[in-house]
Amino acid sequence: MGEEEVRAIFEKYGRIEKMVYKTNEKGSYAFVCFNSEDKNDREYGPMCAERCVAELHNADELNGIPLKDKRLYVKEALKKSDREAERLRDTIKYKNSKKRCNLYVKGFPENVTEEDLRQIFEEFGEIESLRLHPTDKEKKLYAFVCFKKPDEASSAKEKLHNTPMKDKTLTINHYEIKEIR
Numbered sequence: 001m002g003e004e005e006v007r008a009i010f011e012k013y014g015r016i017e018k019m020v021y022k023t024n025e026k027g028s029y030a031f032v033c034f035n036s037e038d039k040n041d042r043e044y045g046p047m048c049a050e051r052c053v054a055e056l057h058n059a060d061e062l063n064g065i066p067l068k069d070k071r072l073y074v075k076e077a078l079k080k081s082d083r084e085a086e087r088l089r090d091t092i093k094y095k096n097s098k099k100r101c102n103l104y105v106k107g108f109p110e111n112v113t114e115e116d117l118r119q120i121f122e123e124f125g126e127i128e129s130l131r132l133h134p135t136d137k138e139k140k141l142y143a144f145v146c147f148k149k150p151d152e153a154s155s156a157k158e159k160l161h162n163t164p165m166k167d168k169t170l171t172i173n174h175y176e177i178k179e180i181r
Helices: 003-011 044-056 080-098 114-124 150-160
Strands: 016-024 027-034 102-106 127-133 142-147 171-174
Touching (some): 114 127, 142 150
């Protein structure tokens, strides 16, 4: 989306006094400042911004046209530290929503493959993702197995925890996010 397209979207919400449009490695972004012609009207700008946030934040389409697997992020401008704190809160919220589905697995043979683990765990339900770590070395130390449903993860944990796998014993726990660990 170019600068003029962005301006056209936001002009529908009020008079734009200033707009700064930038692009970086993650994509394009803009800061939009609404203000009234009447310098004594201190309610106009915040009212326009509030309506804009309410209608555009998380929108996945504009005027009926899909945004190609993207969503708009439209919020009041924040200091960098406040944006980072907000991002951390959102990350924790997302990870917390997944933690009952996500299992931390260790104690398997070093030469095990993702496919080996998938065959063991998929009998308990649909696996959303499975990753061995570290990914860049031959020796695998632990894995994350994320199920679609929490009860499937609990069942796998209950049935497979402390079971032998070749010369090792599987240890399985529900994943806890780093910020809470």
